[in-house]
Amino acid sequence: MIVVQRVLTEWTKRSRGAPGAVRRNAVPEAFPLPPGAVFHQVTAYEQNDFTPAATVGDIVPARAGVRLARSPDGRLTVTGATDVWCQCVMVFPRRPERVVLELPPGTWGRWRLNFRLWEEDSDWRYQKWVLNVAYLPGLTPTDLFLAEPPLHRDDLVQLTTPTRSRQDIRIR
Template sequence: MDIAVQWVRVYWTKNSRGGPGAVRRSALPEAFPLPEAEPPILHEVQMLERDDFSPTMTVTTGLPPRTQAELTETGDGHLHVLPVRDAPEWANNGLDLAWRPEPVTMRPRQTLRWQINHRFTTERGWYYRLDTLNVSYGHPTAEVFLHPPTHRVDERSHL
């Protein structure tokens, strides 16, 4: 499987929800260069408000578990991609939970950027998360996700 997956997850509280905090947060990158590794590769990036949104990264060989994303290669040379809404039931993303976009069908040398956001309630208040799933199918380069994607799905809602 010649697939590279990059999860970019941003976490913040109400402190970064409006004004200067929101401006800083919305300037954060949606994608990062891929580290040098043989596909399949899973590159995970987290940016936390409490760490001033400094990225922390992990790299593993293989694909994300099916509990996070369904990536299915077909016999005719296509890849079907559908992220799993992995937020717990008590999280709110403002979307109709019964409706989901169809999986994206990718051909070799295509890329996908899929975004969805969540609001979580805890005993200390609300916090928010933006998930960006970047997928490259076929011969990923280090800068593959730094270019506009072939496919884009935006499931973000106003929280």
């Protein structure tokens, strides 16, 4: 079974410093999974004081921000889907569409990334995405993503100045 959980946090410059940043950074990177969920999205928006709100689906939608495919060797390949990250005038940093996780059967991984977005007639917005992806046989435990991931990719960047990703891939 494949399960995707996306935790999306969005804010403006009002929450770049304290006290807004404290509330923003308190948003967990994983939540308990609803039983039987295939796609679980949790959003935390500045205008709602970063109170998490969840939706559940029985398929992984295109808007999830990833493309999933099984490779010939049986791994689940997770690719960042850059065309759905933002329909904005500008998104920073630009990222190529590439494989971000390769999951052997029976495991899961976490990918963290962030953006600065701009649309016409608006201020900059900022987003942090945490994508937890499981490739497990049978039913998925509701507390699966609450543990430390066996595979982790960190593509968080400093959003106020151009910089490289802090890539960190760990396999346990």
